[in-house]
Amino acid sequence: MGRVSKKTARNSGRHTGKTGTRHSDGRRAVELLCMLVEHITDLAIYAVDPRATILSWNAGAEHATGFSADEMIGGSIERLYTPQDLASNAPAREFEQAMSAGRFEGDGWRMRKDHSHFWARIVVTALRNSKDVLEGFGIVVQDLTAQREVERQQYEHALQLAARDAARLEAEERARELADLVHQISAQATELERRRLEADSASRAKADFLATMSHELLTPLNAIGGYASLLVMGLRGPLTAEQRADVDRIRASQLQLLGMINDLLNFSRIESGHLAFTVDDVVLSEVVREVAETMAPQVSAHRLIEERIGCSDTVVARADREKVEQILVNLMSNAVKYTAPGGRLTWSCAATGNRARLTLRDTGQGIPPDRLADIFEPFVQVGRGFARPVEGAGLGLAISRDLARAMGGDLTVESTPNAGSAFTLDLPRALPPSPRDSL
Numbered sequence: 001m002g003r004v005s006k007k008t009a010r011n012s013g014r015h016t017g018k019t020g021t022r023h024s025d026g027r028r029a030v031e032l033l034c035m036l037v038e039h040i041t042d043l044a045i046y047a048v049d050p051r052a053t054i055l056s057w058n059a060g061a062e063h064a065t066g067f068s069a070d071e072m073i074g075g076s077i078e079r080l081y082t083p084q085d086l087a088s089n090a091p092a093r094e095f096e097q098a099m100s101a102g103r104f105e106g107d108g109w110r111m112r113k114d115h116s117h118f119w120a121r122i123v124v125t126a127l128r129n130s131k132d133v134l135e136g137f138g139i140v141v142q143d144l145t146a147q148r149e150v151e152r153q154q155y156e157h158a159l160q161l162a163a164r165d166a167a168r169l170e171a172e173e174r175a176r177e178l179a180d181l182v183h184q185i186s187a188q189a190t191e192l193e194r195r196r197l198e199a200d201s202a203s204r205a206k207a208d209f210l211a212t213m214s215h216e217l218l219t220p221l222n223a224i225g226g227y228a229s230l231l232v233m234g235l236r237g238p239l240t241a242e243q244r245a246d247v248d249r250i251r252a253s254q255l256q257l258l259g260m261i262n263d264l265l266n267f268s269r270i271e272s273g274h275l276a277f278t279v280d281d282v283v284l285s286e287v288v289r290e291v292a293e294t295m296a297p298q299v300s301a302h303r304l305i306e307e308r309i310g311c312s313d314t315v316v317a318r319a320d321r322e323k324v325e326q327i328l329v330n331l332m333s334n335a336v337k338y339t340a341p342g343g344r345l346t347w348s349c350a351a352t353g354n355r356a357r358l359t360l361r362d363t364g365q366g367i368p369p370d371r372l373a374d375i376f377e378p379f380v381q382v383g384r385g386f387a388r389p390v391e392g393a394g395l396g397l398a399i400s401r402d403l404a405r406a407m408g409g410d411l412t413v414e415s416t417p418n419a420g421s422a423f424t425l426d427l428p429r430a431l432p433p434s435p436r437d438s439l
């Protein structure tokens with residue numbers, strides 16, 4: 001019996017029957033049992049003496065650890081423990097528990113001959129003789145590495161499923177949040193559209209009101225002008241010098257009011273989109289010349305100098321000529337109004353790429369930088385509310401810029417307080433006909 005030490009073989013026969021037959025039956029049973037244990041391969045079964053020297057080593061132990069019976073019997077069990085378990089004195093603890101409780105049971109790592117580890121269920125049973133003297137320990141070790149691996153895989157699989165579930169839940173949550181957001185945005189868009197329609201209709205109502213009011217005001221105003229003219233012409237009899245001066249003042253005020261009402265009418269027409277444009281090639285120098293001639297009396301009354309630079313006939317815009325004229329009249333009236341006597345008004349023209357530009361520069365009071373954007377808003381007059389030295393409704397620039405933009409252009413300003421301002425009208429350029437056109 002190469003797998004059992006001689007001492008163990010002797011001991012195993014000690015508890016058999018008393019009579020010869022029973023004795024031999026008992027020995028036979030023990031032998032069979034030993035054979036069974038010896039040949040079991042699923043479980044590592046071995047016995048050690050009280051000093052933990054290995055006494056027996058079955059086929060299962062050889063299978064599980066790779067150590068043969070010859071290598072192990074008579075040797076120490078320490079080779080089966082991991083360095084950590086040895087350091088923590090695990091073998092002694094297991095045997096002590098087996099001694100005190102009769103049995104130790106636990107899971108842990110065990111070492112193979114090739115230094116690999118296997119996960120094992122270990123049962124250590126204290127073996128005592130009839131006088132209760134400890135003879136040794138029986139140890140059964142089950143290799144659970146494969147089972148543990150299956151459990152680990154099941155655990156990982158469960159983890160993956162949980163992670164996938166969590167991701168799915170998160171995606172669903174995100175989708176819900178997104179749907180909420182879309183819902184909110186579309187509600188806001190609807191609300192914005194409603195407000196826009198409301199604002200549009202309010203703006204139309206305002207423009208209609210302005211148009212009606214202006215028309216209503218024009219009739220009596222024209223009557224005032226007409227009757228004042230009759231008086232000036234002496235058709236109602238001769239006027240004294242004082243009366244004539246008063247009628248002149250009435251006439252001047254009437255003209256001023258007329259200008260403001262015309263501004264209002266224009267503005268309301270642009271705002272309500274009722275203005276028609278007749279676009280044609282416009283030679284800017286011609287419009288400048290005409291406007292300058294019309295305004296010449298005011299320019300000389302204010303003792304200003306008017307000059308033109310680079311306004312050749314080649315600078316041609318695509319625009320509505322009347323509207324360009326209206327814009328230039330407004331720019332020039334402002335330049336006259338806001339430039340002190342002795343100042344200079346300079347027109348300049350330029351054509352670059354597909355743009356035609358016209359600039360009117362004055363040496364007047366200028367505009368504070370923080371008001372530059374405001375002056376194009378309707379009814380804005382810089383310095384309004386304080387001493388206002390000049391008349392006007394604050395609509396001229398608003399109208400002019402609207403007109404410029406409606407023609408695909410723009411009206412901009414550069415200014416330095418107390419040095420002057422430069423207003424630039426930018427318009428689409430009428431490109432000269434290509435040689436092919438003239439063929």
Ligand code: ADP
Nearest residue numbers: 334335338366375381382392393394395396397
């Ligand atoms: P109005 O001349 O009737 O007040 P505008 O819309 O034409 O209205 O001009 C708005 C404001 O812009 C004016 O009140 C004035 O303060 C300022 N402004 C316009 N042109 C000039 C200029 N050439 N120099 C200085 N300020 C100007």
